[in-house]
Amino acid sequence: MPSAFFVWRCFTIAKLEHQLNEEIRDKELRVIGAEGGQLGIMSAEEANRIAEEQGLDLVKISPNAVPPVCKIMDYSKFCFDQKKREKEAKKNQRVVEVKEIRMSPSIDTNDLNTKVKSALKFLGDGNRVKVSVRFRGREMAHTNIGEKLLLDFAEACSEAATMEKNPKLEGRFMAMFLTPKNSK
Numbered sequence: 001m002p003s004a005f006f007v008w009r010c011f012t013i014a015k016l017e018h019q020l021n022e023e024i025r026d027k028e029l030r031v032i033g034a035e036g037g038q039l040g041i042m043s044a045e046e047a048n049r050i051a052e053e054q055g056l057d058l059v060k061i062s063p064n065a066v067p068p069v070c071k072i073m074d075y076s077k078f079c080f081d082q083k084k085r086e087k088e089a090k091k092n093q094r095v096v097e098v099k100e101i102r103m104s105p106s107i108d109t110n111d112l113n114t115k116v117k118s119a120l121k122f123l124g125d126g127n128r129v130k131v132s133v134r135f136r137g138r139e140m141a142h143t144n145i146g147e148k149l150l151l152d153f154a155e156a157c158s159e160a161a162t163m164e165k166n167p168k169l170e171g172r173f174m175a176m177f178l179t180p181k182n183s184k
Contacts, residue, residue, distance in 0.1 A: 019060040028067040100130045123180045132175040
């Protein structure tokens with residue numbers, strides 16, 4: 001019985017998305033050079049030899065093509081550049097949150113003005129605002145009061161926001177959405 005050598009790892013070093021060098025076992029490959037020019041169709045061994053001579057890696061870019069497309073490149077530099085691009089894109093990305101303001105139909109004028117100020121602050125930060133009115137007990141018979149309240153609220157915020165969704169009754173809540181007019 002021949003002796004076999006197995007290596008067992010309980011952890012992964014890195015998740016590779018591409019096949020590299022000796023992992024590529026296809027009979028024929030379409031090879032692209034380091035400068036971007038096509039080197040033609042050749043065997044995996046020959047492509048590996050060319051990559052080794054240049055001191056670079058053979059990377060399978062398009063495994064589903066017929067024949068599969070491989071490129072000769074510095075894979076570590078490619079991974080570094082890709083991570084750098086992802087980090088830059090993440091830095092420029094902004095997550096828009098939905099802030100919620102809740103009221104009751106019997107809200108007083110000063111309380112309403114305070115809620116409008118906080119909504120304007122949220123809209124100024126570039127977030128969407130969900131304004132909702134909660135009806136309790138016999139207030140359900142007078143949903144028109146809540147609708148008028150929401151429309152007045154939208155009118156008070158009209159200089160900084162546009163009404164995305166008209167007031168809509170969902171169960172015991174009537175809600176509408178406001179979005180900022182000028183996005184940052």
